[in-house]
Amino acid sequence: MILDSHAHVDVVPALGWYHTADKLVRQMDEAGIAMAAISGYMNAPGPNPDSLRTIADAVAAYPDRLIGYARLDPWFDDACVRTLEAAVRDWGCRGVKLHPAHYTLHPFGQQTVKLVRRAGELGLPVLFHCGDEMMSLPYQIDRLAAACPETTIILAHIGGFFSGNAALDVAARRENTFVDTSEIPLPHMVRRAVDVLGAEKVLFGTDGPSIDMGLEITKVKLAGLSCSQEEQVFCRNYATLMGIPVEDTRAHH
Amino acid sequence: MRIIDAHAYVGPSLFGLSRTIDDLLRAMDGLGIDMAVLCPSRPPDYALGPANKWVAKAIGEHRDRFYGWARVDPWQGAAALQDLEHAHQDLGLHGLLLHPWEELCPLSEKAYDPLVDYAAEHNLPVLIETGYPLVSHPLDVAEVANRHPKAKLIGTHGLQLDSSAFALLDAETAMRECPNLHMESSGMYAFGVMETVVHELGSGRLIFGSHSPWLNAELELARIKRLSLTPAKLQAVLCDNIEQLIAAAR
Numbered sequence: 001m002i003l004d005s006h007a008h009v010d011v012v013p014a015l016g017w018y019h020t021a022d023k024l025v026r027q028m029d030e031a032g033i034a035m036a037a038i039s040g041y042m043n044a045p046g047p048n049p050d051s052l053r054t055i056a057d058a059v060a061a062y063p064d065r066l067i068g069y070a071r072l073d074p075w076f077d078d079a080c081v082r083t084l085e086a087a088v089r090d091w092g093c094r095g096v097k098l099h100p101a102h103y104t105l106h107p108f109g110q111q112t113v114k115l116v117r118r119a120g121e122l123g124l125p126v127l128f129h130c131g132d133e134m135m136s137l138p139y140q141i142d143r144l145a146a147a148c149p150e151t152t153i154i155l156a157h158i159g160g161f162f163s164g165n166a167a168l169d170v171a172a173r174r175e176n177t178f179v180d181t182s183e184i185p186l187p188h189m190v191r192r193a194v195d196v197l198g199a200e201k202v203l204f205g206t207d208g209p210s211i212d213m214g215l216e217i218t219k220v221k222l223a224g225l226s227c228s229q230e231e232q233v234f235c236r237n238y239a240t241l242m243g244i245p246v247e248d249t250r251a252h253h
Numbered sequence: 254m255r256i257i258d259a260h261a262y263v264g265p266s267l268f269g270l271s272r273t274i275d276d277l278l279r280a281m282d283g284l285g286i287d288m289a290v291l292c293p294s295r296p297p298d299y300a301l302g303p304a305n306k307w308v309a310k311a312i313g314e315h316r317d318r319f320y321g322w323a324r325v326d327p328w329q330g331a332a333a334l335q336d337l338e339h340a341h342q343d344l345g346l347h348g349l350l351l352h353p354w355e356e357l358c359p360l361s362e363k364a365y366d367p368l369v370d371y372a373a374e375h376n377l378p379v380l381i382e383t384g385y386p387l388v389s390h391p392l393d394v395a396e397v398a399n400r401h402p403k404a405k406l407i408g409t410h411g412l413q414l415d416s417s418a419f420a421l422l423d424a425e426t427a428m429r430e431c432p433n434l435h436m437e438s439s440g441m442y443a444f445g446v447m448e449t450v451v452h453e454l455g456s457g458r459l460i461f462g463s464h465s466p467w468l469n470a471e472l473e474l475a476r477i478k479r480l481s482l483t484p485a486k487l488q489a490v491l492c493d494n495i496e497q498l499i500a501a502a503r
Contacts, residue, residue, distance in 0.1 A: 016421070016422055016425070099417070129416070131417060160416040183442050185439070185440040186468070207442075210443055210444075215476055222472055
């Protein structure tokens with residue numbers, strides 16, 4: 001069974017992105033992905049007041065396939081924390097997505113620390129866009145991870161195209177930090193992540209549906225992992241993190 | 254279906270990515286790749302001239318398997334142009350490779366102009382390593398394409414290496430604005446953009462390349478084969494487009 005820890009549902013014409021829940025689930029079916037964690041592309045609070053409703057609607061349409069994350073903007077400080085609480089209480093969100101290069105705020109600044117600590121108190125993992133841009137660099141998120149040891153933090157893309165080794169440094173030194181495999185076309189970095197961190201800290205993710213989800217599976221399979229490592233990466237790790245009963249989910253597929 | 258990998262590095266590499274011709278041939282045979290356009294790696298001694306010669310020798314020994322790019326360092330000024338002339342006229346290489354990232358030379362530097370002018374004059378295709386932070390943004394490539402409308406340019410990586418995907422619109426914009434610009438596919442995760450290029454701008458505008466051994470040739474070939482393309486368009490992308498550009502060189 002394959003669980004995708006990093007996918008999206010949102011429609012943002014200004015960026016040319018039209019990624020509906022139907023489109024995502026169609027791709028999941030083609031790729032053989034049982035469940036996916038989804039977030040939007042716009043932050044809340046933010047220009048789209050319905051961004052969290054979009055996620056909740058998608059999860060309501062596919063309750064056994066999608067897990068909702070709230071994509072948030074810590075610039076709004078206490079209002080953002082209240083939005084997080086509402087996202088959990090009213091919209092059923094089970095994780096947080098942060099893209100600091102989008103809202104342009106240091107990950108280790110006090111607004112983000114406060115938000116991420118609250119996410120930890122609520123039992124939500126925080127998925128960070130982690131790549132090669134200012135505000136999303138691994139060592140920036142490292143300081144946040146140190147300040148929020150009770151919160152599970154996921155570094156997306158194993159740090160992007162050029163910051164992979166830094167992302168692995170951070171995930172190796174912070175117990176609360178994982179990496180996800182999404183997007184980067186680098187099977188050797190998936191392999192290196194497993195070698196450096198242990199397979200238990202590597203989560204399969206696609207960043208779909210803008211990215212071909214089947215090809216993301218192929219990428220991980222080209223990493224040369226053992227069967228048990230593949231099972232951890234594709235399924236077990238994320239199931240454990242989110243309390244997904246693997247046997248029950250397998251029954252759906 | 255005949256397959257040409259337009260973007261395969263060989264030779265001793267400063268960056269730990271050395272690859273022999275035999276290793277490449279074995280990999281090509283395993284994947285059913287008929288030919289490759291060889292890219293000289295930057296060697297440990299930084300000398301690109303001998304690297305071009307090394308590639309030319311490999312082509313001479315395997316004419317049915319290889320074409321080759323001539324790689325020069327634009328910071329060398331007039332010597333870079335002489336290197337390009339030599340690689341083209343004496344060594345018989347088939348196009349110009351520009352690597353702004355490894356040559357530490359932003360694409361906005363005017364040092365590129367005489368090289369691209371030469372390529373345009375001789376109808377040599379120009380492969381530009383594209384998407385690298387600060388040195389080769391897709392709109393940097395568009396500037397070169399607009400400044401040299403007779404040059405045939407190929408931007409690698411779908412013109413971007415942006416894990417936030419914000420540069421996808423820039424990549425598509427560059428492709429729409431510049432009819433002399435082609436998109437190479439290695440590492441390009443956004444299938445929608447590649448399919449838009451093929452279906453709206455023409456199947457002649459997308460070219461298969463692997464950028465192996467940094468990227469994984471098997472994954473890169475799978476990437477192309479998973480696109481929604483007719484067999485004729487797939488053949489264009491996998492083979493015909495790069496072969497036609499090379500055949501048009503003078």
